[in-house]
Amino acid sequence: MTQFSLWLACILALVAGGTYFLRPSTRTTQTFGALAIVIHTMALIQLLGSKDGFDFLTIGLLISLIGNLLLWFSNRDKDLSLLLSVAFPLAAIMIALNAIAPWDLKQLHSTSLGTSMHILIASVAYSLFTAACGVGILLAIQEYQLKHHHLRQLLRVPPLQVLERVMFEFIWAAFVLLSITMATGFYFIEDMFAQHLVHKTVFTIASWFVFAGLLTGRHFLGWRGQLAVKLTLSGFILLMIGYFGTQIAVEIFNN
DSSP, rough: HHHHHHHHHHHHHHHHHHHHSSSSHHHHHHHHHHHHHHHHHHHHHHHHHHHSSOOOHHHHHHHHHHHHHHHHHHHHSSSSSHHHHHHHHHHHHHHHHHSSSSOOOOOSOOOOOHHHHHHHHHHHHHHHHHHHHHHHHHHHHHHHHHHOOOGGGOOOOHHHHHHHHHHHHHHHHHHHHHHHHHHHHHHHSSSSSTTTOHHHHHHHHHHHHHHHHHHHHHHHHOOHHHHHHHHHHHHHHHHHHIIIIIHHHHHHHOO
């Protein structure tokens, strides 16, 4: 049943991505997006019910689910359909990776309530940063097209001011959650070296400082545009290396 739900969620995510690209403004498209998210959620619940805890791929499945949910809600009052047309197929890839069995992956976390809450907060933070990164890429492309007078090549996105505001809203929310994640993470870490968390911690702290600098510069110096996008991408890359890069390395060395 879990495998069926995963593959169904994968197919629906692909269909939703296609409809957001071809027919972005219809109620049917929003319905397909909602349906894909619901089945994705059911598949994740079933998958977690069959495991003793979280692993590398199930956390990726959770992050992609939260990211799509955030973008789906944001798309209700602003046109982020182009971003959703990319986000849903990427989620489909993550769902397919979870559906392929068997993966001999190390359980990364226990199933205790405190640790589960830590994982959930971290996943929401990562999803918000991912959404901010996607909006930032759209912002950079649109700004480039306008600056070079390529008006025929403009993307189907909201005005630059709206995109920038949305990007910083995502970043602010993600930064607060990342700070909470780091604080609770230090509480749950019993032996950083034994758990192979040194590199993850270093990259996460570096990412935190990048985003703290960006938000400070935004508030006091008015940083925006390409500079803001570059710092957003830099912080996001550090964060992803810190988590996914570390976990991939752990899986390789453990095998």
